[in-house]
Amino acid sequence: xxxxxxxxxxxxxxxxxxxxxxxxxxxxxxxxxxxxxxxxxxxxxxxxxxxxxxxxxxxxxxxxxxxxxxxxxxxxxxxxxxxxxxxxxxxxxxxxxxxxxxxxxxxxxxxxxxxxxxxxxxxxxxxxxxxxxxxxxxxxxxxxxxxxxxxxxxxxxxxxxxxxxxxxxxxxxxxxxxxxxxxxxxxxxxxxxxxxxxxxxxxxxxxxxxxxxxxxxxxxxxxxxxxxxxxxxxxxxxxxxxxxxxxxxxxxxxxxxxxxxxxxxxxxxxxxxxxxxxxxxxxxxxxxxxxxxxxxxxxxxxxxxxxxxxxxxxxxxxxxxxxxxxxxxxxxxxxxxxxxxxxxxxxxxxxxxxxxxxxxxxxxxxxxxxxxxxxxxxxxxxxxxxxxxxxxxxxxxxxxxxxxxxxxxxxxxxxxxxxxxxxxxxxxxxxxxxxxxxxxxxxxxxxxxxxxxxxxxxxxxxx
Ligand code: LLP
Numbered sequence: 001x002x003x004x005x006x007x008x009x010x011x012x013x014x015x016x017x018x019x020x021x022x023x024x025x026x027x028x029x030x031x032x033x034x035x036x037x038x039x040x041x042x043x044x045x046x047x048x049x050x051x052x053x054x055x056x057x058x059x060x061x062x063x064x065x066x067x068x069x070x071x072x073x074x075x076x077x078x079x080x081x082x083x084x085x086x087x088x089x090x091x092x093x094x095x096x097x098x099x100x101x102x103x104x105x106x107x108x109x110x111x112x113x114x115x116x117x118x119x120x121x122x123x124x125x126x127x128x129x130x131x132x133x134x135x136x137x138x139x140x141x142x143x144x145x146x147x148x149x150x151x152x153x154x155x156x157x158x159x160x161x162x163x164x165x166x167x168x169x170x171x172x173x174x175x176x177x178x179x180x181x182x183x184x185x186x187x188x189x190x191x192x193x194x195x196x197x198x199x200x201x202x203x204x205x206x207x208x209x210x211x212x213x214x215x216x217x218x219x220x221x222x223x224x225x226x227x228x229x230x231x232x233x234x235x236x237x238x239x240x241x242x243x244x245x246x247x248x249x250x251x252x253x254x255x256x257x258x259x260x261x262x263x264x265x266x267x268x269x270x271x272x273x274x275x276x277x278x279x280x281x282x283x284x285x286x287x288x289x290x291x292x293x294x295x296x297x298x299x300x301x302x303x304x305x306x307x308x309x310x311x312x313x314x315x316x317x318x319x320x321x322x323x324x325x326x327x328x329x330x331x332x333x334x335x336x337x338x339x340x341x342x343x344x345x346x347x348x349x350x351x352x353x354x355x356x357x358x359x360x361x362x363x364x365x366x367x368x369x370x371x372x373x374x375x376x377x378x379x380x381x382x383x384x385x386x387x388x389x390x391x392x393x394x395x396x397x398x399x400x401x402x403x404x405x406x407x408x409x410x411x412x413x414x415x416x417x418x419x420x421x422x423x424x425x426x427x428x429x430x431x432x433x434x435x436x437x438x439x440x441x442x443x444x445x446x447x448x449x450x451x452x453x454x455x456x457x458x459x460x461x462x463x
Contacts, residue, residue, distance in 0.1 A: 021400030065353030094322025173228030237276025330419030354388010
């Protein structure tokens, strides 16, 4: 990543070497289509518009901070994924990235399936009418009540994550007189190139059952021996925000090897493999994500090749993108409250939200972009740190970025690519009220998750 000083940027050499910022864009008014959703543009007055509506109007009607989700972009991404994988594969949207009843309806209309990982996500999916057979239920410690609910509802698959769960799900299914379709989540030993806390397929972590020491083969033996279970395949998820397909290739190869071993030992060819989610998106102009058709081709080529080599029928592939579908479709709109230039360091720009609506910067050192969106400006770029209003110095939204030097309180700024893991990981820290999610499409904006109110907070506090 390039690091550069700018005349309006910091002057101290130590700060320069600590920064993770790139050179300012030649023109800060230009919105990079890579990080903004598809209908975002600037209108004749220079204000950002999404779905044909200017941000000033959105701020006036819905307040700030708020997430604005570009519905037609969301739907287009769903279609791109399902067309790329075609009729012989299944795309499960990972609801943990962001889930609401409107989102469930869009997924249903666009023909996607849904991965849920808690009773709450399951009930949102069912309430909004997602057919149960299109739901996959995940989690490393599903409660008995959650498993009961999933089995009763008739979910299409439960992804088994431990030896205890194999037995639990089998008992519950038997009690309900059904054979539950299940997959076994295996850890394939791949270290995805991502932040340590969000890589999941290396062995020293809580998810899945390890391939390496024969545990996965043993789990398959047990699952095949239990009447309540219909083992349909093997699942692997290797991490998050991954750009390099090499990790997926190794994962696919190892999963296919396991299918071959299962065929040799048990004489059954499991019909499905799931390669999980984790595909990266552009948070800044320097990120270069793959298109769904490239990902689909890379995955299906490797699975086909490995299956031919092992003389296996090619299984049906499924994938679980969350971030890659919803991430790029939303931005967070903030109002600038205070501006503190720290001589020789940088300028702190405080907004009306912060770590309660985007914990990713504090938690993962995630990088984001930011732009002045209520107007354009010809002022010089200044190096800023966009911070929130919480009582915590790590309350950073955008660590290092450039905004025009004439930025003033009352300006609206927006952080793109906040559709995934921002509202879904939002908190009430400092009794902040979680922002609304507003869907914008064809000149119309409607709230799909309303803003929390102080009454909501007080209602939970029963005195
Ligand atoms: N499938 C499974 C089994 C998963 O565990 C996950 C994410 C996904 C699919 C979706 O991954 P995606 O395509 O969205 O990367 N909070 C972190 C990400 C944690 C992801 C956990 N599992 C973040 O904000 O980056």
